[in-house]
Amino acid sequence: MTASITLPSPAKLNLFLHIVGQRPDGYHELQTLFQFLDYGDDITLTLTPDHPGVRLETPIPGVPDEDNLIIKAALALAQKAPRDPPGVSIALKKRLPMGGGLGGGSSNAATTLLGLNHLWKLNLGLDELAEMGLALGADVPVFVRGHAAFGEGVGEKLTPAHPPEDWFLVLKPDCNINTGKIFSAQALTRDTPRINIAPAFEGDASRYRNDCENVVKTLYPEVSTSMEWLTQFGPARLTGTGACIFGRFPTESATRIIWESKPSGITGFVAKGVNVSPLHQKLTELK
Structure with missing residues (x-):
């Protein structure tokens, strides 16, 4: 019988994103709080022993x-196999x-790494898989490790965190953000004071923000318009460099009522924040 598994590839939110400096190589030093959502893509991995590659x-x-x-993740993992692994579709x-x-x-890259590690029975640990993931992108390690985390460096230095698992309304304004344009903008804040411990959003939440937000709203009016609408119902924030924005709410029913009232032309979804990745929950069930 052909081995095949379908695994979740969840979304993440940056509950805040502070830029605390810039390195000599041009990369920005960040502090951020990652949390997963119970919503995302699905990836089906099917071994094809008769068709290599x-x-x-x-x-x-x-x-x-x-x-x-x-593809990059699958090929990188195949190089770690002691012999040519079976093909995969x-x-x-x-x-x-x-x-x-x-x-x-x-997230897609991380799901591929963990899923093929399971199917190919390579038994590589999370440290090695996270290191491989970092070579693919700064956000891959948090998806590999699978726990909400306080991120530092370029986002790869991770300390497990436990923010409240609230409900979120996520909106996608009709624009595509050029990340390079945001990080090279002269108006970008690059000197936010460092936070010493992973916060749990206790006390004054106004201490936390997304330092990219003002630049993105200026360059992309669609983001500003969507944020104005969502801010009627509570604080709204950009995730990453956008374009998605999110509002946090205590219950699913309250979130869905607001979702139903959204203006036409705005896409998005309702999801629950979770501190253990749905990918890791599924892999635990498969063991």
Whole structure:
């Protein structure tokens, strides 16, 4: 029987994102709080022993296979196998908007690494898989490790955290953010004071913000308009460099009532914040 598994590839939110400095190589030093959502893509991995190699059955429009993090992750993992592993066919069910700041591509890479580590029986540990993930992108390690975390450095230095598992309304304004444009903007704040411990959003929440937000709102009016609407119901914040924005609410019913009242033309979804990744929950069930 052909081995096949379908695994979740969840979204993440940056509950805050502070830029605390800039390194000589141009990369920005960050402090952020990552939390997963119980919403995301699905990836199906099917071993094909009679057909060696890695095949993506569902190419993403505008993304050549050689640039796709799913393919890159699978090929990187295959190099760790003691002998040529069985071929694999990979199918992606895409729900997360591209360029939304939700970590979709990084999550896809992490799901591929952990899923193939399981199917190919490589038994690589999370430390090694996270190191491989970092070579693919700064956000991949948090998805590999699978726990909400306080992130530092470029986002790869992770300390487990336990923010409240609230409900979120996530909106995707109709624009695509150029991350390079945001990080090179002269108006970007780059000197926010460092926080010494992973916060749990106790006390004054106004201490926490997304330092990219003002630049993004200025350059992309669609983000500003969506945020104005969502702010009617409570604080709204950008995730990553956007374009998605989110509001936090205590119950699913309250969140869905607000979702039903959204203006036409805005896409998005309702999801619950979770501190253990749905990917890790699924892999635990498979053991």
